[in-house]
Amino acid sequence: MPLKMLLFALGVIAFGYSPYLPSLWWILCLLPLFLCCWYWPRLWYGAALVAGIAWGIVAGHQLQQQQLPAEFVGRDMVVIGQISGLPERDSQRVRFNFRVQSISTSSGEPVAVDHFPQVLQLSWYRPRTYGSRDTSDKTELPSLVIGDYWQLTLRLKQPRGFVNPAGFDYQAWLLRQGVGATGYVVAKKDNRPITPTVTSFHWDDWINQRRHNLQQWVVQHTDSSERGILVALLIGDSALVEKVQWQRMQQTGTSHLIAISGLHVGFLALFGFYVGLLLGKCVQLLWHRCPALMIAWASAIACAAFYAALAGFNIPTVRTLIMLSVFYASCLLRRNLRVIDIFCWALVLVVMLDPLAAYDMGFWLSFGAVGLLLVYFSGRLVVKPSSAPWSGFTLKDMVIGFIRSQWVMFIGLILPLSLLVSTVSLVAPIANAIAIPLITFFVVPLLLMGAAVGDAWLGLSELLLAAAAKAMELLAVFLDGLLAATGSWASPVVAFSPSLLLLLSLSVVVLILPRGFLPRYLGIAGLGIGAVLAFLVPAPIKEDLKITLLDVGQGTAIVVQVGARTLVYDTGPQYTHSFDAGSAIVAPYLFAQGIRAIDYLVVSHRDMDHAGGMNGLLERVEVGQLLMGEPVPVVSSNNNAPSSHSCHSFPAWQWQAVQFRFLVVPETARNNANNRSCVLLISYGDQHIVLPGDIETRIEHQLLYTDQVPESLALVVAAHHGSRTSSGTLWVQRTRPRYVVYSAGYRSQHGHPHPQVQARYEAVGSQAINTALAGAVVFRWRHGELQAVERYREQARRYWYGF
Numbered sequence: 001m002p003l004k005m006l007l008f009a010l011g012v013i014a015f016g017y018s019p020y021l022p023s024l025w026w027i028l029c030l031l032p033l034f035l036c037c038w039y040w041p042r043l044w045y046g047a048a049l050v051a052g053i054a055w056g057i058v059a060g061h062q063l064q065q066q067q068l069p070a071e072f073v074g075r076d077m078v079v080i081g082q083i084s085g086l087p088e089r090d091s092q093r094v095r096f097n098f099r100v101q102s103i104s105t106s107s108g109e110p111v112a113v114d115h116f117p118q119v120l121q122l123s124w125y126r127p128r129t130y131g132s133r134d135t136s137d138k139t140e141l142p143s144l145v146i147g148d149y150w151q152l153t154l155r156l157k158q159p160r161g162f163v164n165p166a167g168f169d170y171q172a173w174l175l176r177q178g179v180g181a182t183g184y185v186v187a188k189k190d191n192r193p194i195t196p197t198v199t200s201f202h203w204d205d206w207i208n209q210r211r212h213n214l215q216q217w218v219v220q221h222t223d224s225s226e227r228g229i230l231v232a233l234l235i236g237d238s239a240l241v242e243k244v245q246w247q248r249m250q251q252t253g254t255s256h257l258i259a260i261s262g263l264h265v266g267f268l269a270l271f272g273f274y275v276g277l278l279l280g281k282c283v284q285l286l287w288h289r290c291p292a293l294m295i296a297w298a299s300a301i302a303c304a305a306f307y308a309a310l311a312g313f314n315i316p317t318v319r320t321l322i323m324l325s326v327f328y329a330s331c332l333l334r335r336n337l338r339v340i341d342i343f344c345w346a347l348v349l350v351v352m353l354d355p356l357a358a359y360d361m362g363f364w365l366s367f368g369a370v371g372l373l374l375v376y377f378s379g380r381l382v383v384k385p386s387s388a389p390w391s392g393f394t395l396k397d398m399v400i401g402f403i404r405s406q407w408v409m410f411i412g413l414i415l416p417l418s419l420l421v422s423t424v425s426l427v428a429p430i431a432n433a434i435a436i437p438l439i440t441f442f443v444v445p446l447l448l449m450g451a452a453v454g455d456a457w458l459g460l461s462e463l464l465l466a467a468a469a470k471a472m473e474l475l476a477v478f479l480d481g482l483l484a485a486t487g488s489w490a491s492p493v494v495a496f497s498p499s500l501l502l503l504l505s506l507s508v509v510v511l512i513l514p515r516g517f518l519p520r521y522l523g524i525a526g527l528g529i530g531a532v533l534a535f536l537v538p539a540p541i542k543e544d545l546k547i548t549l550l551d552v553g554q555g556t557a558i559v560v561q562v563g564a565r566t567l568v569y570d571t572g573p574q575y576t577h578s579f580d581a582g583s584a585i586v587a588p589y590l591f592a593q594g595i596r597a598i599d600y601l602v603v604s605h606r607d608m609d610h611a612g613g614m615n616g617l618l619e620r621v622e623v624g625q626l627l628m629g630e631p632v633p634v635v636s637s638n639n640n641a642p643s644s645h646s647c648h649s650f651p652a653w654q655w656q657a658v659q660f661r662f663l664v665v666p667e668t669a670r671n672n673a674n675n676r677s678c679v680l681l682i683s684y685g686d687q688h689i690v691l692p693g694d695i696e697t698r699i700e701h702q703l704l705y706t707d708q709v710p711e712s713l714a715l716v717v718a719a720h721h722g723s724r725t726s727s728g729t730l731w732v733q734r735t736r737p738r739y740v741v742y743s744a745g746y747r748s749q750h751g752h753p754h755p756q757v758q759a760r761y762e763a764v765g766s767q768a769i770n771t772a773l774a775g776a777v778v779f780r781w782r783h784g785e786l787q788a789v790e791r792y793r794e795q796a797r798r799y800w801y802g803f
Helices: 002-015 024-036 041-065 170-176 203-221 227-235 243-251 262-286 292-310 315-332 339-353 361-377 395-412 414-420 428-490 498-512 520-535 581-592 614-620 697-705 729-735 755-763
Strands: 076-089 093-105 119-125 149-157 181-185 192-194 545-549 557-562 565-571 574-576 597-603 622-628 644-646 653-655 658-662 680-684 687-691 715-717 739-742 767-770 777-782 785-791
Touching (some): 002 041, 024 041, 093 149, 119 149, 203 292, 203 428, 227 428, 243 428, 243 614, 262 428, 339 361, 361 395, 361 414, 361 498, 395 414, 395 498, 498 520, 545 680, 557 581, 565 581, 581 614, 697 729, 755 767
Parallel strands (some): 119 181, 565 597, 622 644, 687 715, 739 767
Antiparallel strands (some): 076 149, 149 181, 545 557, 545 777, 557 565, 653 658, 658 680, 680 687, 777 785
16 A cells, blocks of 8 residues: 555656646546556556546646636736735835735726636835935835735736746746736725625635734844744744845755744644643543543644644645644554555645645655654664663663664755755754754744743743744854854765766665665765765866856846856846845856856846846855956855956956957946946857847947957847847847847846847847746857757746646
């Protein structure tokens, strides 16, 4: 039975990576297979795998049906609905989920609710006043309360995310949240709260209101620097966690503790069990036949379910809740279940409830950690010194067991972490040895008790919260000291080749297997050899020149690789206070390539769609030299941030057979930020590439008149994302690029690339590529010729890209 369940789950997970969504009629072709299983029972294993794939197909069609129809994209729609989820607010906008109740067009024509998504994710931006010298906008964003009804004029589009190597699939995340469309509130006088004629109760709104109240309790009653982490530990909402805190926890391998983990749910279930047992004993005084254990089991499940709900039912908490429920249900029915059966039931139910759960890192880490502990600890014979019930459970035995569990998870999760985030925390065992007991048995109980007391005993509540905050501050000091003592070796960047990955996987298996199967020294030797090859032996270079244009929306971020040397041209935009392209898109891509440091960082000019991610990138990656078209403030917690130089006076240089040169723009012509852009010319034999930033036609003409731009370029990135103020007729006709790439946002309000610009490049025979449609684009040169052009949205296609 466990093998069949594992095969079913494998089928669901595997289909989640399918590039296309087949018709539901294909499921009928599977019926003969199930009929054959009655005559050949061994076919049930294949049938379980196929059944998982069929479940994935059905779930895919359900996700497709909840998407916004194409006819409503970009149109103003008047929607009446209800605020749901926790709104996220910053200085410029508030983002929230909106549950649809009724829809009409801007002309008042009603739209059937059945043909419209049930949940929308919306942004309400602060109004901007253009042309005013007073940049301080005193217009307040509306106060949105969970459960309130509003009438809003919206402009919507289908869910879409950036597609990059090693990037986060935002579209898959939206699908998993049940969001069928994204958009923003159009500034209209008719946007107002309303009193509905018919209301309905939603359990998730009641939970979210409790989560909001707890969030405000923490925010209003402590000014600790760690209050964002306290909120995450209490309700699983990490929106208030600072970027520096995230990086600290990731580098020390303790990020799994920031949000509510399965361990916290298990702890609360244990607390609920003993409270229920005490209550059951009291009930037995009045009703002797009442089994106290039944009340204890029900109390444990209730406490675990409530805490999982506070966490927003993330995957680790759902996994723990299912495992506890199955275990207590088997106790109630007096059935014997093996631990592996409980594990498989949790796995199957999680992928059935969330077929795209494999796109959540918590899925792999949660089930991977539990699976490792089961393999290492279950089924092992333990010699006890005596027959006493508590023999073998002394403090010494528990400490040894805890150390062994941390060692097993550290060894076993090295490879999953290297594949998921391209970094491994070497100090994780030391950090977790302190952080896990402190958070699980001290901080979380204090938070729960303080929240339970609340306003009924405000003094005690604030005291408990202050104690939890002080403990987290001391933990932060310890983790910072640990990182300072170990330096860059605390969390090295790793990118394993397939052969090296196989060697390390076999070594880990040897170390985890029980003694007697294979000698342990083989596993230790394999890990040692793998570490030497990964960190000391450079990976072979497959191409002479590689240029990657990352998909960052309305912005630019380009990575140029020549052998072991790396240049980054622009860092993309800053989307919110805590999210920017430099740290969230460029850095993960570099890590996935095994790049620990870059030689040159070029920031063409100070516009936020080019320089917005600079500080975020500097915090995560070491930079040799920083070159700028105009001064941009460097605000980074990295003490080794490089000094900046002007790119306009920087000399040319050469890496192997590739030459780099900044084209000279007369200082008198740099009359605005766009025209102060760094224009970089890359030459590889007779292959020439131009990265022009946002220069306008005036600068283009200056460069052409001074014969700085070669004719017949191999590649040009369209200046200013394809704006009609750039890519003039003379520039296009003289350069005649083989490829032109528009780095623009999907359905951007700026309308880039402009149709006139597209027509000009099309007239000279250039092949156009838009990152909004193609995702990240990779150009590879070898032996003096362009060998490959890869469009990542096609190369790593998922079936929901076609929704």
